[in-house]
Amino acid sequence: MTGSALLRARGVTRWYGRGSALVRAVDEVDLEVPAGQTLAIMGPSGCGKSTLLHLLGGLQRPTDGEIWLAEHRIDEMSERGLARLRRHHIGFVFQSFHLMDELTAVENVELAALLAGQSPHRARQRAMTLLDRVGLADRAKHLPSALSGGQRQRVAIARALSNEPLVVLADEPTGNLDSAATLEVLRLFEELRTAGQTLVVVTHDARIAAVADRVISMRDGSFADDSRLAGTTTGTTVGTGTVYGGWR
């Protein structure tokens, strides 16, 4: 597949089950996400948003179609290759945070860097920098149980950024948060967008979609509408690695 977009999908399809129970969760989706773009994917429950995000992040394999992240072809990669790709190049944020309960905030953030082979000293430094960026330096030694929902999600976002990912994939990141905490996460996403981080966020929240460069509506496994908001850049001129500013 050719094309300069950072993340590319062509004819991506994912079925579950078989026979009369067959579900076409994702049905021949084509997608190109340029570097630096903030893309929101919206749609009713069950339309295939999570499945698509998992396919894009190499957490699940497509039934058919091609998926590329930069020069990496994801759909044909070995399990080992996928694990490495996720560890080094993709940041995930989930609705239920997925933090390790017995680890402190800073330990949660540095874990990914340690697994990726960074020295403990460097990993801790980087984790502290990221916690500072998400406004939680003073909570570094707290366990997740001692943090609010919004704070937990900000820790999870710091963790997602620790490998300097090519793309951050977020699945309903504010789905478990109250209004004030949603605004905290929203502010953070705005900062990421300004910093040129490529971000794909599945959301029900119109406020999150409102700060995206582009909003795609999904229905029954396909894209029903794809709109770029007027007056915003798509980030195509943003080279990865050049505009992170304070994030690196």
Ligand SMILES: Nc1ncnc2c1ncn2[C@@H]1O[C@H](COP(=O)(O)OP(=O)(O)O)[C@@H](O)[C@H]1O
């Ligand atoms: N592991 C699975 N096995 C069978 N069907 C599934 C599985 N995961 C999701 N589905 C079905 O695929 C469709 C899309 O699900 P999902 O991607 O979770 O949608 P969304 O995130 O938009 O709510 C739904 O009909 C759902 O029931």
Ligand SMILES: [Mg+2]
């Ligand atoms: Mg979902």
